[in-house]
Amino acid sequence: MGPMRWRHPSRAALRRWLQGEADEPTDAHIATCERCAARLETLAGESDPGGSIGTDALQGVGRAPGLRAALEAALAAPSDLNVRLTTQVHELQQQARWQDVVVDAVGGGLDTLRLLMGDKEDDG
Amino acid sequence: MLRARLLARCWAVLAPDGVPPGRAAGRSAAGTAAAGGPPDDLRALVDEHGTAIYRYALSIVRDPATAEDIAQEALTKAWLALPSFRGESSLRSWLLRITHHAAMSMLRVRRAEAIDPDDIEGSSGADHVEGAVENRLALAQFQRALADLDELSRQIVVLREVEDLPYETIAAMLRVPLPTVKTRLLRARRQLTTALEGWR
Numbered sequence: 001m002g003p004m005r006w007r008h009p010s011r012a013a014l015r016r017w018l019q020g021e022a023d024e025p026t027d028a029h030i031a032t033c034e035r036c037a038a039r040l041e042t043l044a045g046e047s048d049p050g051g052s053i054g055t056d057a058l059q060g061v062g063r064a065p066g067l068r069a070a071l072e073a074a075l076a077a078p079s080d081l082n083v084r085l086t087t088q089v090h091e092l093q094q095q096a097r098w099q100d101v102v103v104d105a106v107g108g109g110l111d112t113l114r115l116l117m118g119d120k121e122d123d124g
Numbered sequence: 125m126l127r128a129r130l131l132a133r134c135w136a137v138l139a140p141d142g143v144p145p146g147r148a149a150g151r152s153a154a155g156t157a158a159a160g161g162p163p164d165d166l167r168a169l170v171d172e173h174g175t176a177i178y179r180y181a182l183s184i185v186r187d188p189a190t191a192e193d194i195a196q197e198a199l200t201k202a203w204l205a206l207p208s209f210r211g212e213s214s215l216r217s218w219l220l221r222i223t224h225h226a227a228m229s230m231l232r233v234r235r236a237e238a239i240d241p242d243d244i245e246g247s248s249g250a251d252h253v254e255g256a257v258e259n260r261l262a263l264a265q266f267q268r269a270l271a272d273l274d275e276l277s278r279q280i281v282v283l284r285e286v287e288d289l290p291y292e293t294i295a296a297m298l299r300v301p302l303p304t305v306k307t308r309l310l311r312a313r314r315q316l317t318t319a320l321e322g323w324r
């Protein structure tokens with residue numbers, strides 16, 4: 001916090017930030033500064049031509065997959081996930097409906113009981 | 125009266141379609157399911173978006189079982205709320221927003237139980253990886269790099285690189301300033317592509 005946060009960090013500080021060596025004031029500044037976002041984009045492009053900006057930069061480099069393919073692989077779902085999810089969601093929804101019925105039945109039962117008992121509460 | 129009402133309710137529950145209230149009217153014949161099973165509309169929704177929802181949840185919580193719980197919760201909420209979806213955003217980004225909320229409340233509950241980043245290795249869907257990304261060691265290295273990112277950066281990189289959401293949508297969904305999205309993405313891409321070099 002304070003005025004330090006609004007001073008744009010040096011190129012060296014930005015370079016360190018890109019490498020994951022962030023200090024708190026730089027980190028806080030970069031989170032909201034459009035100008036430093038643009039500076040970082042330029043810096044990243046200079047030090048790693050094509051590597052940081054283009055999504056498919058690694059596509060076709062040796063056997064390296066693109067970033068998207070790698071992310072999909074790293075976060076891949078089990079093959080039976082969708083079948084399980086469909087069943088679970090369906091069952092949960094059915095349960096919710098049964099709960100409605102029970103609430104109705106209990107609520108209705110109480111109403112009936114009150115009627116039979118000639119519930120005098122409301123008479124004051 | 126009450127008995128008739130109860131019978132009607134029970135009939136509604138036992139009816140095979142299992143479609144949430146309000147959906148039945150506009151539903152086509154194709155939406156009807158085999159007796160007792162999930163309706164075809166629900167199957168279609170899960171087939172189309174289930175994997176993306178799980179993947180995004182996994183990027184946040186890094187634990188496959190928890191990610192599946194979140195996906196289940198998000199899809200249940202989405203399925204019930206679907207009649208009120210107005211199409212102001214894409215269905216995918218609406219679902220991811222619901223997933224985000226589900227994951228955040230799950231994290232709040234589970235924050236105390238520290239999840240070991242290494243849990244994700246070998247326990248996710250890595251066995252189903254095909255083609256160019258079959259190198260298991262390289263995949264493990266990439267997963268470590270992904271786990272090393274902060275939670276916000278992981279979300280941003282998945283929403284942008286895999287889901288193709290615009291920066292503005294990501295910023296609104298995660299409630300962070302636009303430069304945060306841009307710069308975290310820049311740094312995350314850099315760190316992840318470095319980890320990808322092991323694939324060569």
Ligand SMILES: [Zn+2]
Binds near residue numbers: 008009029033035
């Ligand atoms: Zn600045």
